[in-house]
Amino acid sequence: MNRFNADLVNALRGIVSDGNWQCIGEKSLFESPCTKLYAEDREHVVLVRTEDGRFWAMDSSCPHEGGPLDLGDIEDLGNGKMALVCPWHHFDFCLETGISSTGLQNQVYEVQVVQDKVYINTQNALSLFPIPETNTVPLGRLSPQEAKSSASENSLCSWAAKILCTADPKEKVALTQEVQDKWNSGKITEVGEMEPPVHPCRKESLTVLQPGKIKRGKGGTLASRIALLHSLANIEQWAIDLSWDIIARFSSARLSTGESLPHEFFNDFVKVAGDEAKHYSLLEQRITELGSFFGALPVHNGLWQSATDTSHSLLARLAIVHMVHEARGLDVHPQTLSRFTAQGDSKSVQVLEVIYSDEITHVAAGLKWFTYICSKEKRDCLTTFHELVKKHFKGYLKPPFNTEGRKTAGMTEEWYVPLVKPSN
Ligand code: FES
Ligand SMILES: [Fe+2]
Numbered sequence: 001m002n003r004f005n006a007d008l009v010n011a012l013r014g015i016v017s018d019g020n021w022q023c024i025g026e027k028s029l030f031e032s033p034c035t036k037l038y039a040e041d042r043e044h045v046v047l048v049r050t051e052d053g054r055f056w057a058m059d060s061s062c063p064h065e066g067g068p069l070d071l072g073d074i075e076d077l078g079n080g081k082m083a084l085v086c087p088w089h090h091f092d093f094c095l096e097t098g099i100s101s102t103g104l105q106n107q108v109y110e111v112q113v114v115q116d117k118v119y120i121n122t123q124n125a126l127s128l129f130p131i132p133e134t135n136t137v138p139l140g141r142l143s144p145q146e147a148k149s150s151a152s153e154n155s156l157c158s159w160a161a162k163i164l165c166t167a168d169p170k171e172k173v174a175l176t177q178e179v180q181d182k183w184n185s186g187k188i189t190e191v192g193e194m195e196p197p198v199h200p201c202r203k204e205s206l207t208v209l210q211p212g213k214i215k216r217g218k219g220g221t222l223a224s225r226i227a228l229l230h231s232l233a234n235i236e237q238w239a240i241d242l243s244w245d246i247i248a249r250f251s252s253a254r255l256s257t258g259e260s261l262p263h264e265f266f267n268d269f270v271k272v273a274g275d276e277a278k279h280y281s282l283l284e285q286r287i288t289e290l291g292s293f294f295g296a297l298p299v300h301n302g303l304w305q306s307a308t309d310t311s312h313s314l315l316a317r318l319a320i321v322h323m324v325h326e327a328r329g330l331d332v333h334p335q336t337l338s339r340f341t342a343q344g345d346s347k348s349v350q351v352l353e354v355i356y357s358d359e360i361t362h363v364a365a366g367l368k369w370f371t372y373i374c375s376k377e378k379r380d381c382l383t384t385f386h387e388l389v390k391k392h393f394k395g396y397l398k399p400p401f402n403t404e405g406r407k408t409a410g411m412t413e414e415w416y417v418p419l420v421k422p423s424n
């Protein structure tokens with residue numbers, strides 16, 4: 001070997017050892033478009049193989065709300081770039097940069113193929129074999145469940161269970177508004193106790209597809225706007241159920257001090273339920289105005305997973321559903337809004353603005369009751385929150401954050417910045 005070659009080899013050795021290149025196996029193992037690679041810290045990676053035979057890698061947990069990107073679709077962005085599209089709400093993530101047109105950003109990793117072996121540059125040790133997870137509920141069509149009753153018929157919890165068991169979203173909305181009026185005017189005063197159904201009911205005609213099978217229109221078209229509004233309406237339908245579920249499931253919860261939850265807790269979540277019903281109606285109406293209807297597109301059921309994962313603990317429920325997922329909704333708002341603004345769809349913009357200002361109050365409600373319980377139980381709020389998120393949320397939280405919106409809700413940076421992935 002001449003001097004130049006020897007220097008080159010040494011320099012390359014340095015680059016390889018300074019990086020974190022690891023061989024994940026023979027190229028022939030990765031024929032399918034997406035392969036999930038499991039990481040010890042649960043920030044799993046998806047290896048993507050595009051039709052031209054090139055490989056790409058990014059975190060498999062969607063930066064939006066943790067959807068499974070390894071079940072996503074590969075889509076041509078039309079600018080010479082390819083994207084991986086999340087099956088849950090169809091956010092796109094450029095394979096090269098991880099940047100999404102929604103304003104979010106996913107972590108990407110360099111991939112190299114050398115002598116038919118695939119190498120990824122990441123410090124996380126990756127494995128082709130799954131690490132068993134507990135408490136998972138398979139996706140698929142939900143089945144109605146009978147709620148167990150131990151409350152009078154006119155208690156808040158009986159109504160909550162009835163709404164959860166109502167499959168038609170229009171009826172769900174109407175009942176929610178009726179119960180909100182009755183609660184606010186004192187026609188319902190008893191909270192009662194009730195074990196809610198394991199799953200809320202859904203209309204049989206609503207097509208629930210496995211992730212990865214949902215198609216969306218190209219960005220900027222009417223079809224893509226309808227698809228986005230449709231997926232938001234689906235989120236709002238689940239949000240109605242999550243509000244009634246927290247009311248019924250934790251109606252008999254006792255703090256470690258022996259105290260039960262104050263009346264104000266139920267006031268706040270009845271208000272949240274009412275807001276979510278309003279959001280669903282506004283979106284459904286807008287989809288209809290645009291020439292479609294709710295149910296025209298397939299939806300997914302992944303959103304109930306976080307309810308199931310946190311059904312044992314009110315603190316975990318408040319942390320994950322209201323302080324992580326609902327706060328994430330605030331993060332994506334500015335970009336969603338600018339998409340509709342750019343297309344001159346001022347009516348949808350108005351709807352999104354109404355939803356946004358209400359959602360700030362929902363994050364605030366989550367935070368309020370989380371800190372209330374922590375202070376009663378003499379727990380450190382921030383430490384408790386960070387521990388619960390690490391335990392129950394798949395993956396790290398990812399910037400960009402809507403710092404202003406989060407701050408308006410009372411959620412300052414010390415709540416979420418420590419949950420961001422340390423740089424690779
Ligand atoms: S787009 Fe991926 S979780 Fe919402
Ligand atoms: Fe909402």
Ligand SMILES: [Fe+2]
Nearest residue numbers: 239326359362
């Ligand atoms: Fe909400």
